[in-house]
Amino acid sequence: MPDPTQPGLFGPDTLPDVPNVMQRRPRRNEAVPVLPAPVDPSVLALARRLPPRLHLGTSSWSFPGWQGLVWAGEHSSGELSKQGLPAYAQHPLLTSVCLDRSFYKPMPTEAYAAYAEQVPADFRFMVKAPALFSDAAERDAQGRVQRLNPHWLDPALAMEQFITPVLAGLGERTGALVIEISPLPTALKRDMNALLQRLARFLAALPRLSEHTPDGVLAVEVRDAEWLTPALRDLLRDHGARYCLSVHPRLPPLEAQLPLLRALWPGPFVGRWNLHRMHGAHGYEQAKAGYAPFNQLVDEDVATRQTLARVLHATAHAGHAAYLCINNKAEGSAPLSVAALARQIVAEATAPRRA
Template identity: 55%
Template sequence: MQNPLFPDPDAPPPAPARGVQPAEHGPALRTLAQALPPRLRLGSSSWSYPGWAGIVWAREYAESTLARQGLSAYAQHPLLRTVGIDRGFYRPLTEAEYARYAAQVPADFRFVVKAPALVTDALVRGEDGQGRQPNPLFLDPAAAVQAFVQPALAGLGERTGPLVFQLSPLPFAQLQRLPHVLERLRALLQALPDVRSATPDGVIAVEVRNPEWLSPEVAPALAAVLRDSGATYCLGLHAKMPRLAEQLPLLRALWPGPLVCRWNLNPLHGAYGYEDAQREYAPYDRIHDVDEDTRALLVRTLRGVTGAGQNAFVTISNKAEGCAPLSAQALAEALAGAPARG
C-alpha cells in the first residue's frame, strides 16, 4: 500500500533518531570549510565532551555515550576532518577496535594515533601513572610493530593518518645518553612497515617531551634519524617544550614533508598545569585563553606547508584554549582571511 499523500493526524509520532546527533551546521561554516586547503586536516585530540553541545552535538549527551557513539556525529562537523586516538597510549588497541573507528567516519577522514606507552615510556608506570622502573620494551621494534603499527594499519586502512610515537619525559640517566637513545630510536623506526607507501596519507611521526632533544647538539642528529627513516617530527605544543617558533627549525630540516602538530596545553598553565587547565576550562564550551602567538604562527606555517602541496594535520586539545572545536574554527577563519574569533 502506498503512503497517504497527507499524514494521519492520529498516527503516533515517528521514533526519535538513535545515537548521537550532530549539531546544526549552517552554510557559513560549510563555506568556510570549502575555503580551506584540501590537504589541511583540523581536529581535536578526542571527542567525548558533553560541553560541546550546540557546537558539535545537537544536545548534551553523557560522556560515556559520546565515547561509544559520538565519533560519527563528530565527523559530520564541516571543519573536523581528523581526530586523535589517544586511548591506545594506555592500552594497545586491536585491529577490530581500529576498524570500528574507521567504519564511523567518511572516506576522506584521517586518524592521528598515539603509540602505546608500552614502547614509548622509558619507565614502567605504577597505578598512580608515575614511572617506577625501567621498561624493557622501551623503543622495542618488535613490540612497536605487533602492538601498534600492524593493527592500526590493518584496522584503519586508508583512513590512517600520522602514527605518533610520543616519547614521554626521559629520566635523568637517559637524558645524559641521548645519542644512545637516538640509535635505539633509529633501529625502531627502520624496522617499521613503510606507512607512506601503504596508505595515501599515513606517516610515522615522533614527538618528544624533553627540551634537550631540540638543543643544538642533539637536534641535527634527531633530524638525520627521522629523515633516514622516512619519519617526520611532530610539533608538540606543550608547556614542557619550547614554543612553536623554536620547534619549527627541526621541521624545516626535514622539508619537504608533511606537518603533524598536536596543540596540547596553553603555556599560561606551566609545564605541570594540565590539571589546572582541565579544572579552569571545563566543560570546554568556550574559548578561555587565546594563544595569539601560536595561532598566528600556525596559520603562516600551514599556509606554507599546504601551499607547497604537503599534508598538514593539527589536533587540538581543549586545554590549549578552552574549546578545541572553536580553536579549530578560529584557525580556519584566519586561514580563510576572516576575522579570528576571540
C-alpha cells in the first residue's frame, strides 16, 4: 500500500476506471495488463519543471509493492518483470531505469530492442556491463571469489557482448553504460598502478558513445576506495569516460567523491544511489528485509538528497545529460526517493545563488 505519510504524492489510493479485465477474475493463462497508477496533477507540474536532459529512475521495475505508486493493480514480480516497463515509463518522473540483469548475463540486441519499443522517445536507459568482463574475479553463487577472471577488461569481449548489442538495440534511447568494477581480490590491490594501466588500455580501445548516439555516455563505477586517485581522473578524462558517482557504504561518503567530479567538469553526470550507509558494505539483505515491500521512505537520507540535487541541477542547467538511478535500499522506496529528489532539484533551481 502507498505510504500514508505521503498524501497526494503519486495520486489517490483508489484504482482508476479501467476495462473490466481489472474487475473480474482472469481466465486461466490470461494475462492481466499492467496499468500505470493515476498521477496527481502536482506531480505532472513537478515533472514539467525538471530540466529536459535530466533522467531519474530506479534500479529495475519488478516490485509488487509499488502498487499505487507506479502500478494501478496487483501483480507478481514475474508479471511486472515481463509487462511492467511500459507502465513504469508512463510515470512523468521516471524517465530512466537501470538494467541490472545485463550484469549477470549478456543480453542480445533483440532484448534491448524490445525494451526500447516499450518506452517513449525521450526515455534513456542506464545499462550495467556484464560481469563476464567487468568483474576481476569469477565468483560462486554467494559472491565468493573462486579465481581471477581471465577476461577482465577485455575490450573485444566488451564490444561483442555489450556495447554493440546495446547501441544496435536501444539506439537513441541509450543513456549511460556503466562498467561496474566489483570489489577487487586482495592480491590485485597490491599493484593499483598496473590496474589503472589496464583500465586505460581498455577504455582506449572502446568507441566514444557520443559519436554513435546523442546522449550516450560510458561511465566507470568502482567498489574500492583505492581507485579514487588523480590517475583515475586523468585516464577517464583522456578517454572520454565519466566517473559514476556511487552512494554505497563500501566507498567514501558522497562529499569525498565530489572532488573527482569537479576535476572532470564539464560533462555529463552519471550516478547510482545504491544503499543507505547505515547498513554497511554488506547490508543489502538487511536493507531488503527492513524496507520490503518498498512502498514508503523508511530511512530518509536528506543530506545525500540535497547534495545530489545540487550536482544534478548544476549539470543539467549547464546543458549536459544527467543520469541517476536509485535503489529501493537507499531509503526504502525508490519511486518515493525519486519524487523527493525531484522536489529538491526544483527547490535548488529557485534558491538564491550562492556567493
